[in-house]
Amino acid sequence: MNTFKRNLTALAVSAVLMPTAAVQAGEVEVLHWWTAGGEAKAAAALKEMMEEQGHTWKDFAVAGGGGEAAMTVLKTRAVSGNPPAAAQIKGLDIREWAKLGFLTSLDSVAESESWDQLIPPTISDVMKYEGEYVAVPVNVHRVNWLWVNPQVMEDVGVEIPTTLDEFFEVADKLKAEGYIPLAHGGQPWQDATVFDAVALAELGPDNYRKAFVDHDMSVINSNKMEEVFSQFAKVMSYVDDNAPGRDWNTATGMVIRGEAAMQIMGDWAKGEFTAAGLTPGEDYLCAPAPGTEGQFTFNVDSFAMFKLSEEEGIKAQEDLVRTILEPEFQTLFNQNKGSIPVRTDMDMSAFDTCAQASMDTFKSSADDGGLVPSFSHGLATTSYIQGQIFDVVTNFVNSNNPDPVKTTDQLAAAIQSAM
Amino acid sequence: MPCQAALRAAFGFIRGFFMEHTQYRPAEVARAPSGLMDGLQRWLPKLVVAPTVILIGIGIYGYMLWTGVLSFTNSSFLPSYEFIGLDQYAKLMESERWLVASRNLAIFGGLFIASCLLIGVVLAIFLDQRIRQEGAIRTIYLYPMALSMIVTGTVWRWILNPSLGLEKLMHDWGWTSFSFDWLVDSDFAIYTIVMAAVWQASGFVMALFLAGLRGVDSSIMRAARVDGASLPTIYWKIILPSLRPVFFSSVMVLAHIAIKSFDLVMAMTSGGPGYSTDLPAVFMYAHTFTRGQMGLGSASAMLMLGAILALLVPYLYSELRGKRHD
Numbered sequence: 001m002n003t004f005k006r007n008l009t010a011l012a013v014s015a016v017l018m019p020t021a022a023v024q025a026g027e028v029e030v031l032h033w034w035t036a037g038g039e040a041k042a043a044a045a046l047k048e049m050m051e052e053q054g055h056t057w058k059d060f061a062v063a064g065g066g067g068e069a070a071m072t073v074l075k076t077r078a079v080s081g082n083p084p085a086a087a088q089i090k091g092l093d094i095r096e097w098a099k100l101g102f103l104t105s106l107d108s109v110a111e112s113e114s115w116d117q118l119i120p121p122t123i124s125d126v127m128k129y130e131g132e133y134v135a136v137p138v139n140v141h142r143v144n145w146l147w148v149n150p151q152v153m154e155d156v157g158v159e160i161p162t163t164l165d166e167f168f169e170v171a172d173k174l175k176a177e178g179y180i181p182l183a184h185g186g187q188p189w190q191d192a193t194v195f196d197a198v199a200l201a202e203l204g205p206d207n208y209r210k211a212f213v214d215h216d217m218s219v220i221n222s223n224k225m226e227e228v229f230s231q232f233a234k235v236m237s238y239v240d241d242n243a244p245g246r247d248w249n250t251a252t253g254m255v256i257r258g259e260a261a262m263q264i265m266g267d268w269a270k271g272e273f274t275a276a277g278l279t280p281g282e283d284y285l286c287a288p289a290p291g292t293e294g295q296f297t298f299n300v301d302s303f304a305m306f307k308l309s310e311e312e313g314i315k316a317q318e319d320l321v322r323t324i325l326e327p328e329f330q331t332l333f334n335q336n337k338g339s340i341p342v343r344t345d346m347d348m349s350a351f352d353t354c355a356q357a358s359m360d361t362f363k364s365s366a367d368d369g370g371l372v373p374s375f376s377h378g379l380a381t382t383s384y385i386q387g388q389i390f391d392v393v394t395n396f397v398n399s400n401n402p403d404p405v406k407t408t409d410q411l412a413a414a415i416q417s418a419m
Numbered sequence: 420m421p422c423q424a425a426l427r428a429a430f431g432f433i434r435g436f437f438m439e440h441t442q443y444r445p446a447e448v449a450r451a452p453s454g455l456m457d458g459l460q461r462w463l464p465k466l467v468v469a470p471t472v473i474l475i476g477i478g479i480y481g482y483m484l485w486t487g488v489l490s491f492t493n494s495s496f497l498p499s500y501e502f503i504g505l506d507q508y509a510k511l512m513e514s515e516r517w518l519v520a521s522r523n524l525a526i527f528g529g530l531f532i533a534s535c536l537l538i539g540v541v542l543a544i545f546l547d548q549r550i551r552q553e554g555a556i557r558t559i560y561l562y563p564m565a566l567s568m569i570v571t572g573t574v575w576r577w578i579l580n581p582s583l584g585l586e587k588l589m590h591d592w593g594w595t596s597f598s599f600d601w602l603v604d605s606d607f608a609i610y611t612i613v614m615a616a617v618w619q620a621s622g623f624v625m626a627l628f629l630a631g632l633r634g635v636d637s638s639i640m641r642a643a644r645v646d647g648a649s650l651p652t653i654y655w656k657i658i659l660p661s662l663r664p665v666f667f668s669s670v671m672v673l674a675h676i677a678i679k680s681f682d683l684v685m686a687m688t689s690g691g692p693g694y695s696t697d698l699p700a701v702f703m704y705a706h707t708f709t710r711g712q713m714g715l716g717s718a719s720a721m722l723m724l725g726a727i728l729a730l731l732v733p734y735l736y737s738e739l740r741g742k743r744h745d
Contacts (some may be wrong), residue, residue, distance in 0.1 A: 068709045075497060096496055096711070186603070186692055242582040244603040244692035383496070387710040390696060391516055398605040398693035410515070417510065 026316030029058040030303070031074055031087035033067040038271050042336040047318050049323050055316040060084050066414045074150050078102055083306040090137065091126060091378035094304050098109045098129035104307040104314075106133040118325070118343045120366035123300055135304040136321045139330075139339035142358045143266040143374040144197045144289040145298040147252065147273070150282075152179055152261040160287045164201055164231055167290040171238040174261050182235065183251040183260035186244035188394040192252075192376035195232050195393045201291025202228045205370045215385070215419060221412035229396060229404035236397055244398070255284070259311060266299055266377070268356060270338040287356040288361070294362050295370040299377040301343065320370035388414040464715060483724065489717040496711030507718040517719065522696040523609050524726075527616070527698065528677035534617045535673055536666070538626025544654060546625070547632045557629070560622040568619065572686025575601070575615035605695035607687055612696055616683055620676065624669050632658065633666035667734065674730050699723050 003333045018135065028050060038076040047057040054083045063161055067088060077083050078097075089097060097103055104216060110116070110133040116124065119137060148160055153170075161167035170197060171181035190272035200208050203224055210216040211225070219225065240260075243251075252272040254260040273284045288295070305321065308314050323329055330341035331350055340351070340358045344366070348356050365371040373379035392414050396407045446713075467535065511517050542560060546553055578584040579602040589597035601607035612709045635658055643653045659666075681700040684690060690697045699719055707716025 072708055079497065093496075093711075100497060187689070188691075188693070209433075233710075240582075241600065242580065242603055242604075244608075245576070245688055383709070383711045387705070387712075394691075394693040398691070398695060400606065417513065 003236065011045050024312070025054045026314075027056040027058055028313070028316040028320050029060050030087065030320070031060040031062065031070060031072045031084045031086040032089060033062055035063040035146075035172070037196060037275070038336040038338065042333045045332045045336070046320075046323065046329060049326075049329055050316075050320060051182070053319050053323070055319060058084075063349070063406055078306070085308055085313055086303045086305050086320060087300065089304040090300070090302060092380070092382050093378065094135045094302065095129055096281045096382070097304055098134045102306055103134040104128065104305050104317075106136065106305060106321055108319075109133075109220045109318050113322060113325065118175030120344065120362075120371060122258070122371045122373070123298065123342065126300065126373065127302060132133060133303045136324050137342040138301045138303060138324055139334050139337055140342050140358075141266045141268060141299040141301075141339045141377075142361070143299050143377060144200060144295065145265060145267055145354075146287045146289045147247060147255055147263045147265060148285040148287060149255050149258055150285050151263055152258050156261075160285065161290045162287075162293060164198070164235070164291045168234060168398075170261075175238065176194060179258075180240045180254065181238035181259040181262065183254040183263040184236070184239040184243050185246035185248050185251045186239075186394075186397065187248075188390040190248055191236075191267075191397045192390050193266065193374075194235060195228075196374055197264050197289035197375040198232045198235055200216050200230050200295055200297060200372065201289065202231055203294055205372050206367075208372050212380045212389075213373060215381070215414060215415055217416070220242050220415060221408060225408045225411065226404045227400070232393075233396070233402045233404065240277065261284045262340070266374075267338050267340075267354065267358060270352075274338075281353045286357065294361060294365060294368075296318060296335075296358075296365040297371070297372055297374040299379055301339075385415055385418045388418045430630040474639075486717045486720050489713055490721045492714050494713035494717070496713065498713060503714075507714045510614055511722070515701075516694050516697060516717075517702060519694060520699045523696060524678065524698055526609055527613055527680065528674065530610070530613045530621070531616050531677050532670060532673045534613065535621045535624045536669060537618065538541065538621040539669070540628050540659070542621070543628035543632055546629055557626070561626055562622065563619045564623045565723065566619065568680075568682040569686045571615050571619045572683045575618070576687045579611050602688070602694060603655040605692040608692060608696045612680075612684060612687055614678070615687060618675075619683075620625050620673065624673070627665050627669055631662045635661060671730070671734060675727060678727055699726075 003232075030046075032043055034040055043061070044403075047059065048056045053194065062073050067090075068089065071093075074083070074087050074089075083102060094103070115133065119127075123137055124133070125142070127133055127137055146160070154173070156173050156179065157168075158170045158173050161170045174181040179275050184194065199211070203211060203219070207219050207224065211219040222411070248265060248269070249272050251260070251263055252265065252269050253276075254276065255263050256273060256276050270280070270286075273280070278284050303320075303324065305317055308317060325343065327343065327346055330343060330346060334341050334355070335351065338355075340348075340355050340362060344359075344363050346359075348359050351359070362371070375381055375386060375389065380386075381389075389411065392407060392411045395410075488500075489498055491502050491504060492499055493506075513604055525619055550556070579599070581587065581598075581600045581603060586597060586599050601611045633705060638655060639657060648656070660693050679700055681704065682699050684696055684698055684701050688696045688699050700723065703716050703723065704720045705716075706712040706719065
């Protein structure tokens with residue numbers, strides 16, 4: 001009995017002493033879906049940097065592009081009380097998780113690293129819940145890009161269109177020469193990505209924000225929205241008939257091979273051009289989507305941090321958060337992923353011309369209000385309202401006689417029912 | 420060594436235990452010396468079956484019940500227990516997409532079941548004419564069933580894709596006016612799903628009917644022929660009506676394949692173009708797991724359950740009533 005008691009005391013003492021002794025080396029489990037190509041390389045870079053700081057990285061990768069599979073696994077883990085330290089959660093979903101009390105506040109790190117000075121407020125808003133940071137942004141994708149094959153444009157003798165009217169003119173000439181003017185894949189999110197760009201061009205940033213962030217019915221159910229839909233239908237009429245179901249990278253391949261002239265897609269498309277051995281500015285061009293010059297629809301990847309109980313784990317979590325925003329990681333990661341750093345104070349000389357142009361617009365639009373969250377990628381609204389908009393948009397695209405007036409009513413009704 | 424001895428003793432005991440009980444009926448075993456054994460004997464079957472019953476109870480009926488409960492709540496992306504009555508069902512009925520999914524199920528289910536039965540019966544009758552190489556032909560027709568729906572869907576997507584498959588082949592061969600673009604036409608895409616599903620399942624129906632036909636007494640056929648009936652009449656009036664049970668089982672199997680269809684649509688069109696080929700199962704998955712509308716998804720799952728029960732209950736009822744008459 002006596003020895004038992006002594007052992008117990010020893011155990012208790014060591015339990016108290018242990019954390020202070022081992023506080024440097026914690027384990028950090030990270031759920032992400034960066035499992036292929038440049039993204040996997042980017043994730044490996046983060047792992048290496050964490051290990052250099054003496055922490056153990058426990059990889060929790062769940063494949064499946066949009067992260068649907070990963071989210072299902074995360075829900076199961078979170079509900080059973082065993083969430084990972086960090087998980088790749090995007091946009092408005094961060095708020096949903098925070099509302100349920102799963103996420104931990106990052107304000108102590110955010111203050112000491114003065115995030116508020118580094119990150120534009122439009123983006124830090126998405127990372128906060130009730131004024132406190134609960135997630136850390138990793139990168140910024142620009143969604144309103146137009147990818148162009150210069151060879152085709154030269155062949156037909158047209159310039160890159162800067163407005164929608166110019167786009168229609170150019171597209172007519174391309175069509176007459178037998179090219180597909182706009183490469184596109186008929187999947188709901190891709191339809192929405194093009195709609196996103198057309199809506200921004202037609203509505204302008206302020207009304208875009210009113211419609212897709214605040215869901216102001218005076219904009220959603222208006223003549224302006226009808227105009228957006230009719231312009232959108234016109235843009236989509238330059239897509240070939242076989243688009244339904246096509247993946248976005250197959251569409252990018254059509255631009256690369258010169259079958260199609262242009263594609264409206266976020267800057268992750270750059271990875272496809274790079275993989276084909278092309279140089280930006282020479283073999284392919286990037287330009288703002290027609291009519292959105294100087295404006296920037298952003299799509300931000302981020303990691304939300306879950307509440308942990310162990311001190312080592314929390315230390316590792318803080319180091320992870322700090323590392324993610326470090327200039328070294330931001331450069332390495334974003335060069336691999338095709339996006340731009342989320343910090344506005346970075347030296348961009350190591351990046352390609354498209355990324356440099358993206359950064360310039362990012363900074364200027366952050367000041368003049370042209371920086372808007374992309375609704376098609378879940379940054380502007382909840383997944384349910386987003387889904388409702390997707391349904392209306394994709395139904396409009398695939399309808400045999402699209403009616404902008406009726407569709408505007410449907411959009412208003414769909415958003416209303418989801419609010 | 421002692422270990423072996425112990426093992427042998429254990430085996431001896433077990434063998435003795437079973438020998439004893441296969442030789443005597445439990446009631447005859449003396450009660451006093453083996454009361455424990457007797458109890459075990461009585462409980463053994465129940466104990467053996469218990470894990471399965473518990474697993475099925477929780478894994479199927481428990482979760483069915485849970486889904487039912489969730490369909491009355493406002494669960495969004497995680498389950499919640501704030502009850503809101505029938506609101507989710509009302510929302511479902513107003514949803515354009517759900518109506519499309521239901522209509523698609525009616526088209527898909529109806530055409531799929533009817534075509535499979537027709538093709539299956541005709542093939543079975545042809546194969547039943549004692550033709551040469553019947554075994555090989557039967558295997559060929561049955562083979563699609565060995566593929567998973569994902570494979571079937573992917574293959575048919577490639578075949579029917581206008582820029583990749585059949586249409587391109589015809590154009591390359593010089594028939595440039597040939598056009599078959601149902602897969603990318605939102606009004607016709609659902610019929611391409613029917614085509615793939617029929618290709619997959621009609622061989623199975625053929626096998627069922629062939630087995631049924633082989634079971635028909637050949638003297639009936641001879642008697643009918645003596646009476647001067649033609650072969651089509653014999654099949655139509657005598658043999659097929661006698662295959663009613665086969666017909667019913669086929670419809671049951673095909674109907675539940677139709678209602679739970681998910682993988683075929685995902686592989687072929689992912690519900691597209693737009694959501695024109697959505698089926699209820701696809702709708703349920705999208706809303707429950709990707710759109711954070713668990714309540715609405717659960718409500719749609721309950722309606723699917725209702726549809727299956729609407730088929731199953733009359734069937735079970737007629738089966739059970741039939742038994743009682745015998």
